[in-house]
Amino acid sequence: MSTQQITPELRQWIIEQATAGHSAHALLKAMVERGWDEDVATDAMEEVLQAYLRERGLTVPAVPAATQPPPASLVPEPDLAGSPSTVWAGDREVQVVMSMHDPRVVVFGGFLSDEECDELMALAAPRLVRSETVKTDTGTSEVNEARTSDGMFFRRGENALCERIEQRIATLLRWPVENGEGLQVLRYRPGAEYKPHYDYFDPAQPGTPTILRRGGQRVGTLVMYLNTPARGGGTTFPDARLEVAPVKGHAVFFSYARPHPSTRTLHGGAPVLEGEKWVATKWLRAGRFE
């Protein structure tokens, strides 16, 4: 047993560092450099961050020691204290349709107006190309059979609409605009799908450290539905046996405090059976994505 104590000052320091976007690994390194035993530092950080998450009504499941993943980071989280039916997102009242704690999934209604959905699709349409995904073994992008949609990226704050939506997301999820990637728009034609995957970058892949240099890990996702497909195209969470219906203007949020399957955030876009499906995705990083 160690005699090193988690003082209120250390607790405060850990929260401040994590809130400023420093990764759990960076904090751990700093603590070890200050003379902390690595195992004790890991436990201390875990305890402080768990308590912080618990105060926000969140928990991060414990994982067997033999498969211990990286320590937990802070995550975006809407203020649903008191179980409100609506939340104010700074410029708009958003409905809380469903909230699940493990995995952490929240479905919002009326996150975007019909006009905003239409404008976003119109702005994205001329720029759509066959979707590529980031290859974590090399850090490059490639066409992927698991994702048979067309997509494009806006730069963060690229136009007034993106800026408005990004600010709304930041307010709703209490996460800095600067930690968000640019909005991605995807169009799925009939038969197209996005096979179940995790949005975080796999720490075991050799290309991941390069990707993480810009903004750190992804810790949360907001998928916004820009239209209502006639049939199919739900967002599925196989570990929770949950399927979120794609409804124009609705959005599904999920967070993952560590880049690990124990977050149960495996998810996918089910095949579209009839009509088209359009979504906009916002990925949120642990740190500033500049």
Ligand SMILES: O=C(O)CCC(=O)C(=O)O
């Ligand atoms: O289309 C969906 O429902 C899911 C999209 C998704 O998983 C993503 O953009 O990362």
Ligand SMILES: [Fe+2]
């Ligand atoms: Fe995803």
